[in-house]
Amino acid sequence: MALLDRSEWYDIARETNWTPSFVAESELFPDEMSDPYDVPVEAWETFDEPYKISYRQYVNIQREKDAAAYSVKAALSRQRFYESADVGYLNLIKMHYAAIALSEYAACHSDARMTRFGRAPGMRNMATFGMLDEMRHGQIQLWFPHELVGNDRQFDWAHEAHHSKNWAILAARHSLDDVMMSRDANTTAMMLNFAFEVGLTNIQMIGLANDAANMGDYTFQNLITSIQSDEARHAQIGVPVIEIMIENGKKAEAQYAVDVAFWRIWRIFAIAVGVPMDYYIPLEKRERSFKEYMHEFVITQYERQLRDVGLDRPWYWDLFLDDIENHHHCQQGGIWSWRETVWWHPVGAVSPPEREWLEEKYPGWNETYGYYWDVIIDQLVKDREEMTHQNCMPICCNVCQFPISNRPGPVWKARVHQTDHEGRRYNFCTPVCKWVFESDVERYAGNETIVDRMYNGTIQPQTLDAVLKYMGIGVISEGGRDGHDYRWADPYRPVADAAE
Amino acid sequence: MAMLPILSRFQYDAHILAVEVDTDFTMDQVAAACAEHCINHHVKDQPGKRLRVRRTTEDDSAEPLPPEMTVAEAGLQMYDCLDIYFEG
Numbered sequence: 001m002a003l004l005d006r007s008e009w010y011d012i013a014r015e016t017n018w019t020p021s022f023v024a025e026s027e028l029f030p031d032e033m034s035d036p037y038d039v040p041v042e043a044w045e046t047f048d049e050p051y052k053i054s055y056r057q058y059v060n061i062q063r064e065k066d067a068a069a070y071s072v073k074a075a076l077s078r079q080r081f082y083e084s085a086d087v088g089y090l091n092l093i094k095m096h097y098a099a100i101a102l103s104e105y106a107a108c109h110s111d112a113r114m115t116r117f118g119r120a121p122g123m124r125n126m127a128t129f130g131m132l133d134e135m136r137h138g139q140i141q142l143w144f145p146h147e148l149v150g151n152d153r154q155f156d157w158a159h160e161a162h163h164s165k166n167w168a169i170l171a172a173r174h175s176l177d178d179v180m181m182s183r184d185a186n187t188t189a190m191m192l193n194f195a196f197e198v199g200l201t202n203i204q205m206i207g208l209a210n211d212a213a214n215m216g217d218y219t220f221q222n223l224i225t226s227i228q229s230d231e232a233r234h235a236q237i238g239v240p241v242i243e244i245m246i247e248n249g250k251k252a253e254a255q256y257a258v259d260v261a262f263w264r265i266w267r268i269f270a271i272a273v274g275v276p277m278d279y280y281i282p283l284e285k286r287e288r289s290f291k292e293y294m295h296e297f298v299i300t301q302y303e304r305q306l307r308d309v310g311l312d313r314p315w316y317w318d319l320f321l322d323d324i325e326n327h328h329h330c331q332q333g334g335i336w337s338w339r340e341t342v343w344w345h346p347v348g349a350v351s352p353p354e355r356e357w358l359e360e361k362y363p364g365w366n367e368t369y370g371y372y373w374d375v376i377i378d379q380l381v382k383d384r385e386e387m388t389h390q391n392c393m394p395i396c397c398n399v400c401q402f403p404i405s406n407r408p409g410p411v412w413k414a415r416v417h418q419t420d421h422e423g424r425r426y427n428f429c430t431p432v433c434k435w436v437f438e439s440d441v442e443r444y445a446g447n448e449t450i451v452d453r454m455y456n457g458t459i460q461p462q463t464l465d466a467v468l469k470y471m472g473i474g475v476i477s478e479g480g481r482d483g484h485d486y487r488w489a490d491p492y493r494p495v496a497d498a499a500e
Numbered sequence: 501m502a503m504l505p506i507l508s509r510f511q512y513d514a515h516i517l518a519v520e521v522d523t524d525f526t527m528d529q530v531a532a533a534c535a536e537h538c539i540n541h542h543v544k545d546q547p548g549k550r551l552r553v554r555r556t557t558e559d560d561s562a563e564p565l566p567p568e569m570t571v572a573e574a575g576l577q578m579y580d581c582l583d584i585y586f587e588g
Contacts, residue, residue, distance in 0.1 A: 330514050337542070372514050372542050379540060392537045394515040395507050395579070408514035408542065416507055416516050416556070416581050425579045427507070427516075451518050455505050455578070462520075 006054050014121045017045060034117040035186050039248045047120030047244060050236040058129050062136065065226045072222040073144060081217055082148055087483035088280035089215050090152075091344040096208070097145040097158035098343060099172050099272055105138030106162075110180040110188050114237065117185040120244075123237060127185075130193075130234030137227050144223055153477040157343040164472035167450040168271075168342060171401035174447070175264040182443075183257075186241050190254055191261035194238030198305055199262050200269050202231045203297045207273070214285050239309055246310045258306075259314040260439070263432050266320065267327065267400040274328030275335065278358065279349040289361035294324050316432045323430070325362055326413075329369045330405035336482070337376075337390050338403075340468060343476070345483035348373070352491050371409030380489040391464055396449035398426040399433035421445050504571060507581040508534035509556050512543045516581065523572040527553040527565045534584045549586040556581040 020028050029035070035044070053061075082090065111134055114127035145158040161169045179191045205228035212221035245254040274290040288296070299321075306313060314320065336346045350358070350373045358365040379387040394403035395416065404427060406413035417428040421441055427449075428434040437444045450467065453459050459470045473479035501524050508517045517537055521530050531551035539545045552564040560583065565574055576582075 333514055333542075369514075371512065371544075375540065375542055375544055378544075384540075387540050390537065390541065392520075393518050395518045404516045405514045409512055412512050414509055414514055414516055416509070418579070418581070425577075427579060451505075455518075 006052070006057070010052055010054070014125050015045075016121045016124070017041065017119075029117060029119060031184070033113065033184055035119055036184055037186065037245065037248075037250050037253055039119075039186075039244060039250065041119050043244050043248050044119035044123075045121065047122040047240045049122045049126050050239060051126070051233050053129065053233070058132070062132070062230075065229065066136070066140070069140065069222045069226040073219045076219045077147065081219070083151065085215065085217070086282050087345055088276075088282060088347045088349065089217070091280045091346065091483060092211070092276040093145075093217075093220060094154055094157065094344040095272055095276070097141055097155065098161035098169070099268070101138060101141035101145070101158045102162035103172065103176055104134050104141060106176060107180055107192065108134035108138065110134075110192050111234070114185045114189060118189075119185075120240075123185070123189065123241065126234060126237045127189075130230075130237060133230035133234055137230065140223060140227070144219070154343045154345075156477055157472075160472065160476045161343070164476060165450070166341070166343065166471040166473070167396065167401065170450060171271075172268055174399075174401050175268055178443075179261045179264055186245070187257050189238045189241040190245070190257040192238070193235050194242060194305075194309075195258045195261035196265045197231055197235035198238060199302045200265055200298060202228065202235050203301060204269065204273055205231060207277075207293055207297065210287070211277070211281055211285075214287065215281070239305075242309045242311065251310065255311050255314075256439070258311060259316070260436055262302075262314060263316065263320070263436065264400065266323070267402060267429075267433075270323065270328045271331050271335075271402070274324075275332045278328065278361070279332050279354075280347060283349075283354050283357060286357070290328060291324055291361060316435070319430060319432055326407060327402075327405075329362070329365070330407070331402060333369060333372050333408075334394060334403045334405055335480075337388070338394070339480035339482065340389070340464075341471060341473060342480045343473075345480045347483035348376075348486070348488045350377075351488040354488070368407040368409045368411055377489055377492050380486055381493050385486070393451045393454065393464075393467070395427050396451050397429035397433050398447045398449060398452075399428060399436050399444060401449055402429060404429045504576065505578055506530070506571075506576055507556075507579055508537070509581055509583050510534055510538040510543060511583070511585040513538050514542060518579075521571055523570065523576075525571050526568050527570075527574070528567045530571060530582065531584050534582075538584075546586045549588045551584055552587045554583050554585070556583050 108131050111127045111131035115124050115131055118124045118127060142159055145155045148155040162173060179196055180188060183191060205224050209221045209224040209228065212224060242254045245251065277290040277293060303313060335342060336348055339346045355366060355370060376388050394405070396402060397404055404416050406415060417431060417434045419426050419434060419438060422445065426437060428437065448456060448458065450471070454462050454467060459466055468474060468479060501522055503520045504523055505518045505520050508519045519534050519537060521533055525533065531553050535551060554562040554564045
């Protein structure tokens, strides 16, 4: 039987809006689920998919993608790559699977919300495929690490992390719940598809696949490439939504949604990508620094995307540029110092040649972060390893949930930003996280960071051991230790010995 | 007497720490409690210099609190942020 060309039937088939007669329009599409911006439905009906595909085409393409990714995995699993891979690189994929696998599954719900409550038929079409994409991403990123659990229990966090109360996952979940899980269909499209996917992760996956290839991990490279090709398609849901918002006088609302989401996801992104790029990938395998990558791939293209859709740069742009050179260095120090609290084995990665590289890429690194590591190194070379552990907690931000930190050493930039609300004090890492909180207090008030939970009686007794257990450490798997057993500090020993 | 978590902004450290202090602690004892978590952990010791305590302000201009003043006398509340810094 001859089939019509897609272009001959697509527009007719997608026009699925109708006038309901059994329920009111407002009951079928409640504002809080569909469109709190009061944009006329006729405007939403102008939504034209930037990328059109039929269900038949979609299934055929996806089947081929899955077959390719799974066949590479099957072929390479005999090579025992993961048994001999550098622990720094293993950290990267342990962080990735735990943070991402169930986030993808959660994103399936976000797309399902757009599929059901989107006012634009074209948006509902794209979101249907997006929903199926995310389900595939969740499944494949659970299946791939599953075979590694037998060798290394920390890979079980791929499945367990999002069900735990580990501080790093509280950070991920708080942001993702905000951006993906608790907004109406249109705001979700602007926050998730535009700010999150177009702005950060679509490009991130290209860099991540490249890193995997450099390390010889072709299984992970194929997996990420397969996922990225889906992201590149469904990420485009957000652009027409923003354009329609602006055309209908809602630029400020669109700008706000995009700016909140971009910052929120950026704070996680810098840890998931910046720490591995500048510290976990072995020095000889690094192609560029995180800062170079951000400027070359993310900043240039995101600025252009904002301009193209009619939005401005976020008000916090200068703070964001500064954060690119600061946040992940601080958190690398923090994660290593509190290494028992995470599900991977952080590497120090500050041997003399690595510091030379860091100083070249981040001029001033030695006077700031280097000062911090000098203290740690001094203890290691004096065989006082116990001094490199912490027995109290850093205060965490009530928005991004990360330890409140800034440049150490003589410049001493660490500073908490605070606000009081209904008799309670909230702590923030930056003026931006404080702005996010104060811009929608009702949404964010009541948050309890892992440290708040120590002092409000949720975690008992108030000891580090109790906190670790609460966070799943020693329950799901062992916690972290120095991934290289401090070998990175060995080159400092002869100098210290000679000095004595 | 009661334990109270204050925020320790210790000179040269990268992180702000939550440190429990007793409301009867003097500022010298507060400084010592905070130093235990920072000096030789993330901050180099400076022998011969005294640690002082002041309330954290935007421009770092607050006067140091008297060494013998207690946490209760200073009116410190949960999550008040204090600078702990070297003097001399």
